[in-house]
Amino acid sequence: MALLEVTDVRRAFGGLAAVDGVSFTVKPGQIKGIIGPNGAGKTTLFNLISGLLKPDAGRITFRGRSITGLKPYEIAGAGLSRTFQNPSLFLQMNVLENVMVGRHCRTRWGFLGCGLRWPGQAREERAIREAARAQLDVVGLAHLAGWSAGALPFGQRRMVELARALATEPAMLLLDEPASGLNTREKEDLGRLIRQIRDRGITVLLVEHDMSVVMGLSDDLLVLYNGRPIAEGAPAAVQNDPRVIRVYLGEDLQNDESGGDAPPRAPATPPATCCSR
């Protein structure tokens, strides 16, 4: 049974259909990649799944339960956690506290209990701290626990954000371009870490621009173009799909006889004749 099931999801901004009828499933325990050229609707799709945007139409089910239109915090509570394209750490807090925020949806003491420092609350606070430390260990940044989050370089911010997402105990992790802005060594570390996370039983869905990262990492790929899926399958198969090759070489699908279902509003490439006057 699929862990995440996205069925015919649509979302338009003004007249532009950013996500235009996307359906796919993610099986438990796999790493699934979503690729596509700029403006293909990848991040919009992520925002729809994580609840930052509401879909105009379509259905999203997670662990057999509909999460369509739920608030982001409810979706995080359901076990679907995410990172952002630009690491969005809480800069007024230190690294450990940032990760501790991730424990929020798994803990319960409220205003009164916290204000009175009830014995159970103090215990819970210690448990939050320990769990956050453990997640920092996973990403290898335990030694930076006390640093101010704003003082970290880009690559480490991304790792802290990953630890924060892991601290919510997700069943599935959404990573929005996790490799962008990282150097080659950091990319290798990231790949190893993502596989490690998958081996711990957390399903991973990632949007990625960097083909080298996504091809080597993914068990399964979905290619988006102009808000629509154009190919899905194992990386090797997708890589050789003629339509995918054309999209990545910048040629228009409209001229492709197998692309009858391609969006007609794609800007037409000027025919070669008009230039060879």
Add this chain to the structure above:
Amino acid sequence: MPRLRLLFLLALFPVMVAGAQLGLRAAGMEYCLTQLTMSVYYALVVMGLCLLMGYAGQVSLGHGAFFALGGYTTAVLTTHDFSGIRACAGVGVLERAGLLVAQQDLYGQAGLSVAPWAAFAAAMLLTFVVALLIGYPALRLRGHYLAMATLGFTLIVSKLLLGSALTGSADGIHGVPEWKLLPGLTVSGRSALRVQNYYLACGLALLLLLGLRNLLRSRVGRALLAIHDRETAANAMGINTAAYKLKVFVLSALLAALAGVFFTHYTGGIAPSEAGALKSVRYVALAAAGGMANLWGVTVMSIALNYCSLRGWFGSYDNAVFGALLILIISLAPEGPLKPLGLWLRRLAGRPDPERRTPHGAP
């Protein structure tokens, strides 16, 4: 380290409080304790604002009105003569339960009023409901809608208080009875109880400070800071941002009303100027002067500046001083003057700035 600092502050606060009292007694100026006590009650309002503005990042221009809401509810209930309802069924029960008590007004006329404890409960309940009604629609949106909604609320409340005979119009309400909190502990402005009331106010402030400090060093405090910093990320990490913003707004409104109730019993009355928009702006200026997200700094600054104001040091420029203060702080030291001062002292003592640490400089 934090534990040591807490112990230090726990010891420092009573020492400062007692030192001020003994110093003033030695100087023969114990009458100044009255203004100091009033400043401590005003500081409770600013503590609530510190939570709301400094931590959760929501601006309220209505805390003067909440202070007045608490104070006026208490004042009306404890001074108004309710003997007209004696005939109603159930009044006897209320009287026997101690909710209604016989009172004498300023002219010695016997009447029936609500007991201070019951009036206090009513004031808190009313504030709770009103804050919920204002906060619920305004805090579901992002941005400065709360500032606008609370400013509107302030204007309405001050006009209502000025226009209603029940609240004494421009004169406000006088002759509010003292409040016997516990045997031997009375909130009252009598000069014989001046020292007792000073310590009572300081004790209350200390208790609330400790409670708020616990709150801020918990998952709730982290959630508030996260909302202030990046609301979207906070929500995506599982924090119900709308609910937290509403809860912290209601809590800070309740603190303001609590201060209003104590203040009214202490000074024996309340005037409509307490609800004015300028009063609310003053609380915001005081929170900014203390560094916004700095509970102790905010408390100390607001006690000190309100004391100066109440002693009349700013003369007729009173409101202008607080306005200028707000402008100066926002343009010159947005974190308040205390933090740069602290950093400067640290550097003087040869200790590194905690803010400037980078991983590259790590040992």
